[in-house]
Amino acid sequence: MFKKNLNVGMVGYGFMGRTHSNAFRKVSNFFENEHQPVLKAICGRSEANTRAFADTWGYESIETDWPKLVERKDIDVIDICTPNDSHMEIAIAAAQAGKMIMCEKPLALDTAQGEKMVAAVEGAKVLNTVWYNYRRIPAVTMAKQLIDEGRLGRIFHYRANFLQDWTISADLPQGGAGLWRLDAAAAGSGVTGDLLAHCIDTAIWLNGSLNGVSGMTETFIKERRHTVTGKVEKVNIDDACAFLARFQNGSLGLFESTRYARGHKALYTFEINGEHASIKWDLHDLHRLDWFDHRDESKLRGWKSIHITDGDQPYMKNWWVPGLQIGYEHSFVHHVADFLANLAGNKSTSPTFREALETTRVCDAVLASAKSNQWQEVGR
Amino acid sequence: MFKKNLNVGMVGYGFMGRTHSNAFRKVSNFFENEHQPVLKAICGRSEANTRAFADTWGYESIETDWPKLVERKDIDVIDICTPNDSHMEIAIAAAQAGKMIMCEKPLALDTAQGEKMVAAVEGAKVLNTVWYNYRRIPAVTMAKQLIDEGRLGRIFHYRANFLQDWTISADLPQGGAGLWRLDAAAAGSGVTGDLLAHCIDTAIWLNGSLNGVSGMTETFIKERRHTVTGKVEKVNIDDACAFLARFQNGSLGLFESTRYARGHKALYTFEINGEHASIKWDLHDLHRLDWFDHRDESKLRGWKSIHITDGDQPYMKNWWVPGLQIGYEHSFVHHVADFLANLAGNKSTSPTFREALETTRVCDAVLASAKSNQWQEVGR
């Protein structure tokens, strides 16, 4: 089968650069689409590092100045993998150059930036998506199907948390490569934009919009040495954030995120309680979905642990055989697979910039509430 | 060994009447103390029901009017198992009669009542305790020991919830025997006093006082038939309640309770994250404690599920052999065992009325915050 090429130009070669490159390289071995991604160019500031990354992943060329990449005629899609503070500028330039855009999450540093980005891609009518990859873990996608099929009935509760423990040591510096997530200038916020944004994106997808929130943030370690300046500086990110929420559908929400929960490396969990059934999921065992159905015969009711590896479960017919699990990286492959499928119909892939902006609005409301000690409505 | 009798007079023969009676009957088969409880009298309004209960449990006599019980010379301790709205009156009378008092939780309908009760028992200098039984589940007691030994280091997070699903049906009436917990007049509040009170008592015990809270409550089913009046009436209890908290020790708290979480019968869970270690527990597998210690050898770190059935774990040397679990009822036996041990030293057993009052103060602050949509300080 002859395939059309989708020429990818990626900006940034950090952790997300690897997950995306792997996804672009693998997708056509497992999913059939009209287009196949071609790793055309990788762009980074350090020529040596960019070259090494290109060698490892098989990029055909490198750039060290992103505006040049954006202008190249042989690039179809710009994939933005840089720290959050450069998303807006790159995205707007790419839109103006008529490129499709795949942007790492969170969309932007804040709502104001995000609104400009939405205006840019919609004005330029370019296909766009934001890499909230957890939607495409098969268990999470199946949760969405079960909810859309109405199996839960009226929803009463939604709770989610994202717990890590990697910043507990006071010796850990802030800023610079690998640690920009601890520097508010580069990241915008701490766990709110980094971790809660994932929880919020999934929540909106599964349970609809949030009306109002009451938030609380804390910075446990107040000062850290800054890698770039070499000085001990005030830490401006939030180390932990929790919030109460009310959804438009009348259900109550409870969200929490922290990098100070010993024992949890990347424990993203959610649970949804409906009138008839409940769902639980956690990222540490991402290939399982827990399901409770009150309509089961009374004495046999219980939580069922569903091993999501069967061909009739989302995305799984493209992988191995029942019982054999896939992992974290596959969520990115699925995102690309869906992007390619939508591309054939000239459709943007969800979450689009506009959809991802709603998550940023919630983050901003949470941070505002945490400052005011009052409930805060979510902006529209 | 010759034992002194502790003559028990119990008021109320509902669910808690059974758990307490069982505890009084069993304790001396398993724990050695100077005193042994004697089931002297049970008091209830229905003579037939009270007689039947006395027959089942071996009470020597019955009363149908609690003031008479309180006045009886042959009674040493009054055990209050009635709905919350009569705790205050009975407790104050019992204190004035010089009886020891064991009172079901929550202490009172609200802080104002609780303060009067504390004044009464402290004025009369009678031994007193409140049956927050979950402290004496061996796993929970061991959590307390581990924390007191300083093994967790600085605490960052405390989260707890108590999830049930028994009131989801709109057909369930409110009020009357077995359902007084759904009637605000008898119960004071809904899940806040019934379930969150347990979570708060444990939290204060394990993690110290709470400074401030931000709460949210909801009543999902707005009207229910009232068993007593026969009419459909407004439901005044909270069906669900969640709150954010800040503890005096600087840690953050997250609490939630509901009777609308499908799949959870009585799932009380808590988790504590400290600098060095974390602890998790849940009531559905109450004989296990989950423990994570960051000081373990790096590649072998993980959550350990400790089966709390060994002789060197709290209370367990008095029961069977390693591997053989005890259950819910045993927490009450332990409470009585501790009461008897303290009695020998003329000491009240924790939580005393004064200690339990702090939990009621937190409940009141949560409910006030839920009304005001603002953070609320916890009263002292």
Add this chain to the structure above:
Amino acid sequence: MFKKNLNVGMVGYGFMGRTHSNAFRKVSNFFENEHQPVLKAICGRSEANTRAFADTWGYESIETDWPKLVERKDIDVIDICTPNDSHMEIAIAAAQAGKMIMCEKPLALDTAQGEKMVAAVEGAKVLNTVWYNYRRIPAVTMAKQLIDEGRLGRIFHYRANFLQDWTISADLPQGGAGLWRLDAAAAGSGVTGDLLAHCIDTAIWLNGSLNGVSGMTETFIKERRHTVTGKVEKVNIDDACAFLARFQNGSLGLFESTRYARGHKALYTFEINGEHASIKWDLHDLHRLDWFDHRDESKLRGWKSIHITDGDQPYMKNWWVPGLQIGYEHSFVHHVADFLANLAGNKSTSPTFREALETTRVCDAVLASAKSNQWQEVGR
């Protein structure tokens, strides 16, 4: 309600003496029957110890010579809690005296003894039962119901093991109080009669008779100091035993037991795989039953963990409320409850001596096979 007394005379006051006494004392608080047990007499060789036990549990009298107990007119049922080597003698005497008999498991040291015991009770027409208590863990009883209802279809596999780790230290002596299970003279065999007997009893109950077995035994620690003689003596028990089996219904069996499995205190587990459904259970979480039903909707298939605490699950309506677990000791209470219920109809309670003899036959076949290195048919 007026109840008839069932006067209990117990021989032996070790670990099983405690579990039985507790069961006799509690049963009438939770189960309604025509008869209520009365702790009439306890018999042991040491007068001081027997007296202390009587005081703790409320026995009305003591004996230090079991033939005297057996002859007492005021005793209705003899409960045998002694080491295995005295079961036969006591049981036959009790039967001849016309007493009902409740005998600890295993029935006897071997098949020859067991046959005499069956002849004695059947000849004397006295009610009899053997305390294979695990049948009456509610989860296990529910497994039996599900199988009897035909829900599993044709059975393919049955596997069970009973794993402990308490004899790994070579310093542990053999023989004497508390350690008679390590002395073949008192116990007959090692883990085979002690632990596998439980697995076999349950297996026969749930899956029918075994036709043939192929066994393997091992004694890891060859010599231990004997508590009674004070000398280092050869260990004659089996420390570990495993066997393959073929059931009459065509299914395959796999059984294993050991006291050398680090990490397992008393982990009795079984799993049954049928054409349509499978069941798993383990004693370390005895209040749960795992259930897989292939007839579930394909994409929602999974193992369900059923929390056996609801009123429509076996025995549970007599205890607390949904979500609140019972423990190990309750299996004995249920055994007594069923004994009392059967007593009203003058029926022996399963497993009777005759039924328990089948388990002993299987044990003997396993031990014979382990010696011959060949498959062995199970005697009839």
Add this chain to the structure above:
Amino acid sequence: MFKKNLNVGMVGYGFMGRTHSNAFRKVSNFFENEHQPVLKAICGRSEANTRAFADTWGYESIETDWPKLVERKDIDVIDICTPNDSHMEIAIAAAQAGKMIMCEKPLALDTAQGEKMVAAVEGAKVLNTVWYNYRRIPAVTMAKQLIDEGRLGRIFHYRANFLQDWTISADLPQGGAGLWRLDAAAAGSGVTGDLLAHCIDTAIWLNGSLNGVSGMTETFIKERRHTVTGKVEKVNIDDACAFLARFQNGSLGLFESTRYARGHKALYTFEINGEHASIKWDLHDLHRLDWFDHRDESKLRGWKSIHITDGDQPYMKNWWVPGLQIGYEHSFVHHVADFLANLAGNKSTSPTFREALETTRVCDAVLASAKSNQWQEVGR
């Protein structure tokens, strides 16, 4: 970095063809080695299917006759992914042609074949390996490290099983593409060579050689339609197989495999009990290792669930960040990575043909024992 090419010629494009191709394509993105695999040629009998497979995976050329592939000068390594009955012939030809060989497991139909294959590769001095991929699941590799470090002390027990449920329906035919595993002519045996071979390979690796075995096999469905002949024919494979074993190190083994265990898709589990510590693993949650250490502080002993996703755990520093799991396919990538690393030193990669032959010897002994109903020594 300039890399040398390792030109791969693969025979067979079924399920294993996919797992191997994926591994060859990915390895150099994640592991640094002197050589990088190049997908030079794929060989299959159907030209159309072979072409389609080549297109999907990017093979440079195709062959439809394996002897031609073996003779090609531009091929460095022959990867054998065909059904078991052609392993010997292809391997011997490849060895004679001086090619390196990577052969799917099991090595051969039986010991006699395997011995010829070992002679061929050793005679030709070509690098060789057999794809027992489960050794290279990071959790399994870590188990090997823990054992080699002596942490378990003397080993008492080894138990393993491999449970599936995909052949329960009597309507499933035997033979032909996708179903050759049900045809004894192509597969040699049923679950013994297919599933138990994995368990045995791991067991020998972790716990050393087996001296003797006692086996039992069963074919539950006696006849099935044969896809190739179209007729209902006798089923000659074993549907289930279990065996007892004695290891050279004195420990006892228990192995079981079946395709008739409802609820298990591909549940490969093993547990090892040592004097000081125990290990458990299961393929359905392959990214976890369960660890019990008796040397832990007594009251804190318990089974620890280690989430094998950290950089200091085997292979994991090459993948993502802590908490983010990999899956089944990665075990093959690791096998190739190790093959490339060994290639640099001109060393065969374990298990070599010689090592894999030992597994086949055990399988043959098990099948012989099942026929004779007696213990069988394992040949050397």
